[in-house]
Structures are given as C-alpha cells and as structure tokens.
Amino acid sequence: RLPSLLLLRQLQNHVWEDVTRHNCSLPPLAVKHPERLGLLHKLDTSRDAWVQHYCILKDGCLSFYSGIRATHAQGGIYLQGYTVREQPCGSKKSSIELKPPSDEFKTFYFCAENAAENKRWILALRASVKKWLPLRQALQDFMSQPPEETRM
Numbered sequence: 001r002l003p004s005l006l007l008l009r010q011l012q013n014h015v016w017e018d019v020t021r022h023n024c025s026l027p028p029l030a031v032k033h034p035e036r037l038g039l040l041h042k043l044d045t046s047r048d049a050w051v052q053h054y055c056i057l058k059d060g061c062l063s064f065y066s067g068i069r070a071t072h073a074q075g076g077i078y079l080q081g082y083t084v085r086e087q088p089c090g091s092k093k094s095s096i097e098l099k100p101p102s103d104e105f106k107t108f109y110f111c112a113e114n115a116a117e118n119k120r121w122i123l124a125l126r127a128s129v130k131k132w133l134p135l136r137q138a139l140q141d142f143m144s145q146p147p148e149e150t151r152m
Helices: 002-024 115-143
Strands: 036-044 049-058 061-065 075-078 083-089 092-099 108-111
Touching: 036 115, 049 115, 061 115, 083 108, 083 115, 092 115
Parallel strands: none
Antiparallel strands: 036 049, 036 108, 049 061, 061 075, 083 092, 092 108
C-alpha cells in the first residue's frame, strides 16, 4: 500500500500542475483544446484599475497573458476549491469573483465586455472547478480506506 500512496500523492500534487505549468510556458494560441478563451479585464488592486488580458481556461486553471501574441502567460490561478460568482465590483455592475477556499489566498475579480459574456465565463469557470471535485473526492476516499491485509 505504501508505494501506491506515494504515487497517488505525487499524482495529486504534480500532474495537473505540471501540465498547467507547461501550458503557461506556451503562447496562448498553442494551448490545445481550451475550455474558454478571450479578453477579460482583471482588477489590479494595487492600482485600483482594470487591466485587459487575453485569458485561457483549461483544466482548472485560468491563465492570463498580456495579449494574444504573448510568448507565455503572465500568471495563472489554480481554481481548485475556488467559488465563482457574479458580483458587482467598483464601477462594474457585473464582474466575476473568484473566491479562494481560505482567506490566506487572494480573491480575484475579472470582467468581460458585457454581462452576457460574464455569464458565459462564469459557467465555464464553474465547470472547470467541478472537474477537480471528483478527482479530489476519489483521492480522499482512497486515502481514508483501511490498509489492505497482506495475502499469502
């Protein structure tokens, strides 16, 4: 049981992150099969300004680029455990709030060009977050199983 537990923890901690790290090193148009892509404005709280980014949602990660011709992502948010909701923010009547599972992490705000586009992004973000839940539950179930008896 010990080797499989180690392998499972390694898979849990690294596979998604490794793939996402690889995707973030690519230009945005080279990312295969994104769940959603397009322009979003991200609230820069240090400047209290909305900054436009070209964003790609794939496998539970939202990556943001300076533009469509960028060579790599400027940053990304692993969405595991995040809640996604529509929320007014500052001058925006409709924005996308990405709230982390714990207050030690930052809450992010994004806004598309209009409310209908915000709703499309919200649906895609929620679906992407849900992809993590079955994997996470399967891992928790596996980890809570009693050790199997050794057969002779």
